[in-house]
Amino acid sequence: MFKNYEANGLFDEVFSPSGQPRPHYAPLVNRLKAAGYPAFERRRRMSDVLFRNQGITFTVYNDARGVEKIFPFDLVPRIVPADEWDAIEHGLIQRITALNLFCQDIYHGQHILKERVIPPELIYGAKMFRREMFGVNVQRDIYIHICGTDLIRDKEGRYYVLEDNARTPSGVSYVLENRVVMKRVFPSLFSEYRVRAIEDYPYNLLQCLKHVSPHHADEPSVAILTPGVYNSAYFEHSFLARQMGIELVEGRDLLVDKGFLYMRTTAGLRRVDVLYRRVDDDFLDPLCFRPDSALGVPGLMNAYRCGNLALANAVGTGVADDKAIYPFVPDMIKFYLGQDAILPNIPTYICAREADRQYVLEHLHELVVKSTNESGGYGMLMGHQAAQQEREEFAAKIKDDPRNFIAQPVVQLSQHPSLVEDHFEGRRVDLRPYILYGQKVIVMPGGLTRVALRSGSLVVNSSQGGGSKDTWVLEEEMVG
Amino acid sequence: MLLKITHQTDLRYSDMISESIMELRMVPRQEQDQHRLSFDLAIGPPTSVSSYFDWLGNTVHTFSVNGFHNRIRILATSVVETDRPHKQPERFRDQWPIAPDAYDYTVYDYLQFGGPIVDGPKLRELAQYLEPGQGTSLGELALRMLYLIDDKFTYKKGITTSASPITEILETGFGVCQDFTHLMIGLARALRIPARYVSGFIHPVSERSRGYAQTHAWCELLFPSAGWVGFDAANRAVVAGQFVKVGIGRDFRDVPPNRGVYRGNATEIIDVTVKTAELAAIPTELAAERLQSLDIPTYASGYPGQREFANQQQEHQQQQ
Numbered sequence: 001m002f003k004n005y006e007a008n009g010l011f012d013e014v015f016s017p018s019g020q021p022r023p024h025y026a027p028l029v030n031r032l033k034a035a036g037y038p039a040f041e042r043r044r045r046m047s048d049v050l051f052r053n054q055g056i057t058f059t060v061y062n063d064a065r066g067v068e069k070i071f072p073f074d075l076v077p078r079i080v081p082a083d084e085w086d087a088i089e090h091g092l093i094q095r096i097t098a099l100n101l102f103c104q105d106i107y108h109g110q111h112i113l114k115e116r117v118i119p120p121e122l123i124y125g126a127k128m129f130r131r132e133m134f135g136v137n138v139q140r141d142i143y144i145h146i147c148g149t150d151l152i153r154d155k156e157g158r159y160y161v162l163e164d165n166a167r168t169p170s171g172v173s174y175v176l177e178n179r180v181v182m183k184r185v186f187p188s189l190f191s192e193y194r195v196r197a198i199e200d201y202p203y204n205l206l207q208c209l210k211h212v213s214p215h216h217a218d219e220p221s222v223a224i225l226t227p228g229v230y231n232s233a234y235f236e237h238s239f240l241a242r243q244m245g246i247e248l249v250e251g252r253d254l255l256v257d258k259g260f261l262y263m264r265t266t267a268g269l270r271r272v273d274v275l276y277r278r279v280d281d282d283f284l285d286p287l288c289f290r291p292d293s294a295l296g297v298p299g300l301m302n303a304y305r306c307g308n309l310a311l312a313n314a315v316g317t318g319v320a321d322d323k324a325i326y327p328f329v330p331d332m333i334k335f336y337l338g339q340d341a342i343l344p345n346i347p348t349y350i351c352a353r354e355a356d357r358q359y360v361l362e363h364l365h366e367l368v369v370k371s372t373n374e375s376g377g378y379g380m381l382m383g384h385q386a387a388q389q390e391r392e393e394f395a396a397k398i399k400d401d402p403r404n405f406i407a408q409p410v411v412q413l414s415q416h417p418s419l420v421e422d423h424f425e426g427r428r429v430d431l432r433p434y435i436l437y438g439q440k441v442i443v444m445p446g447g448l449t450r451v452a453l454r455s456g457s458l459v460v461n462s463s464q465g466g467g468s469k470d471t472w473v474l475e476e477e478m479v480g
Numbered sequence: 481m482l483l484k485i486t487h488q489t490d491l492r493y494s495d496m497i498s499e500s501i502m503e504l505r506m507v508p509r510q511e512q513d514q515h516r517l518s519f520d521l522a523i524g525p526p527t528s529v530s531s532y533f534d535w536l537g538n539t540v541h542t543f544s545v546n547g548f549h550n551r552i553r554i555l556a557t558s559v560v561e562t563d564r565p566h567k568q569p570e571r572f573r574d575q576w577p578i579a580p581d582a583y584d585y586t587v588y589d590y591l592q593f594g595g596p597i598v599d600g601p602k603l604r605e606l607a608q609y610l611e612p613g614q615g616t617s618l619g620e621l622a623l624r625m626l627y628l629i630d631d632k633f634t635y636k637k638g639i640t641t642s643a644s645p646i647t648e649i650l651e652t653g654f655g656v657c658q659d660f661t662h663l664m665i666g667l668a669r670a671l672r673i674p675a676r677y678v679s680g681f682i683h684p685v686s687e688r689s690r691g692y693a694q695t696h697a698w699c700e701l702l703f704p705s706a707g708w709v710g711f712d713a714a715n716r717a718v719v720a721g722q723f724v725k726v727g728i729g730r731d732f733r734d735v736p737p738n739r740g741v742y743r744g745n746a747t748e749i750i751d752v753t754v755k756t757a758e759l760a761a762i763p764t765e766l767a768a769e770r771l772q773s774l775d776i777p778t779y780a781s782g783y784p785g786q787r788e789f790a791n792q793q794q795e796h797q798q799q800q
Contacts, residue, residue: 113585120585131589134535255499257544258528287501287741298741299501302542305532
């Protein structure tokens with residue numbers, strides 16, 4: 001099955017440059033080789049059935065073949081050794097700590113702007129900068145309760161932060177479901193490795209949400225706010241509500257009265273103390289933000305401002321994951337924590353700066369251009385693969401609204417074997433660990449490994465046809 | 481100048497509505513040259529009111545009425561003392577263009593185009609008439625803006641709406657104080673002079689005081705030597721003691737006197753009256769802030785036609 005497997009000049013997660021499996025992958029590779037293709041294929045079909053029966057879906061907009069899809073699952077797990085994970089975990093804790101302090105600062109004293117560490121016009125020009133949050137004190141000063149940070153590895157295998165998702169990161173439900181399926185499909189292989197458990201995530205999430213409950217509540221009432229069944233992450237919203245045993249609500253199920261938020265139940269109104277909202281800031285409150293929003297709750301911001309309601313994540317965290325502000329995260333870490341960043345950033349050109357913009361426009365063919373506020377792989381140009389016309393269109397867009405774009409050199413993501421027909425081929429992967437900021441910071445061991453299922457593709461986003469793998473973070477002592 | 485302002489807002493709905501939630505920006509600001517001695521807010525149907533400062537330092541009152549109702553009345557009364565000497569901007573020593581380091585970064589918002597204040601060739605063309613040159617007096621430029629707008633545009637109601645961008649007044653030549661103000665802000669920002677929107681009241685002292693029976697609007701420009709100075713484009717005037725400042729913002733969207741959301745299929749008619757009176761002495765028995773209720777009924781359950789209303793509401797929800 002690995003007969004014609006090629007490294008493609010990339011960092012391979014499984015095989016060292018000599019062609020031998022890395023030590024932590026040896027038991028897996030040996031098993032796959034010993035079992036052969038038919039046995040693997042049988043397990044693949046089994047996993048397909050499990051996913052279908054569970055109804056684990058996501059939504060791709062703009063696809064004529066229908067919007068709701070089974071999330072493509074790649075059976076070969078990604079394995080991360082304990083020491084490697086240790087460094088990642090420290091880096092992520094450092095990062096989310098700094099990002100939280102940044103949000104607190106930006107909406108209060110703005111010391112980081114006054115000391116010119118970050119150019120103020122970048123913040124004031126950010127679409128997600130919420131002036132309405134000036135001087136608003138959020139519970140326990142936590143802004144980013146849930147963060148999904150995307151990591152990639154370059155040709156040498158070094159980990160980099162590609163972006164932070166500090167608004168409403170999704171995908172964690174797939175991580176949990178992938179694990180359930182893997183345990184059923186590969187029970188003995190799984191027990192051969194000592195894989196760190198991730199099943200406590202819903203519990204940790206609930207604790208994290210309860211931690212920010214306003215002080216008046218003894219037993220906090222927590223709910224998830226979803227935009228509704230047509231949202232691409234609706235599966236996840238209902239999944240998490242079920243796992244945590246809390247209500248799943250839409251905007252029309254809620255109302256604000258005299259500074260408190262209530263949900264309409266068959267037994268009358270019930271107060272909500274903490275809302276895990278999976279609705280963007282813009283749609284949260286038609287009184288405060290977009291007046292045409294049918295997804296939000298009028299007056300929600302009043303309850304929030306009074307401190308009678310906690311929102312996770314806080315309003316205004318988009319200023320922290322704006323891609324034009326991302327290049328300054330190492331400076332934030334230095335500024336707030338006095339430390340050097342453990343996880344490095346990808347070098348980034350900010351089109352709002354004239355010199356950077358000039359460089360970007362001249363080197364479009366070798367850069368990746370991204371829109372600063374979009375996510376999910378929308379609004380992006382892969383300069384080296386794009387047609388001339390596409391590049392020209394993007395150049396015009398950049399000139400028109402430079403603040404909205406950044407550019408980065410193309411990073412050759414690491415690859416990992418994926419099953420293609422009856423053999424394995426290398427496919428690019430990234431990793432999105434989930435970080436919870438509650439009483440303390442908890443990083444889920446592992447996360448969502450996303451795979452670009454098309455050969456040579458660098459785009460792993462599920463909305464762009466990517467798939468996922470289970471990620472196994474190993475306990476301290478490794479077997480094998 | 482000691483002024484009493486009575487500001488009444490009547491909202492009427494063509495059918496019963498419920499779950500009204502409203503924000504008011506009606507409180508005169510406390511500033512160095514303007515002191516609020518009292519503020520009295522009465523709202524019907526009776527409800528409880530809370531307040532907060534928004535990010536611009538404006539006081540916002542908020543309330544909700546959940547039961548069925550078809551009217552809301554808001555009566556805001558304040559007593560304000562202004563101490564604003566007449567300014568002569570042409571005497572300011574500031575010159576155009578303003579040095580980039582003359583202000584700190586917080587003026588960023590007041591230099592950007594956005595919302596109704598749209599940049600465009602027509603605005604730039606108009607700005608050419610101001611003939612700004614190296615070393616032109618900044619105060620002189622501001623006055624030229626006042627005169628230019630007064631010369632070229634006509635005050636007329638009913639042409640523009642509260643949502644009109646300045647492209648409309650530039651196109652038609654007609655507008656009201658809000659449009660005049662947005663236009664002057666646009667001219668100032670085109671010349672990189674920080675400018676902001678002010679909502680408030682004007683007490684008529686001269687024959688041609690526009691906007692005195694309603695809420696009024698003007699703008700303020702930032703001078704390095706003198707700070708924010710008000711200019712009333714609709715009245716071709718530098719702001720003095722007869723003006724009462726209520727809200728400041730980037731443009732009208734930051735300072736609407738009332739903004740609300742309600743549930744139900746009904747059209748809203750708004751009727752606003754403002755009365756200002758100069759007082760000879762501070763009245764006795766002033767309360768710094770007093771909240772009261774007006775006796776306007778709500779219908780917690782049952783009124784003629786409710787069944788039909790419930791049906792409509794269901795339809796409405798299903799369409800969402």
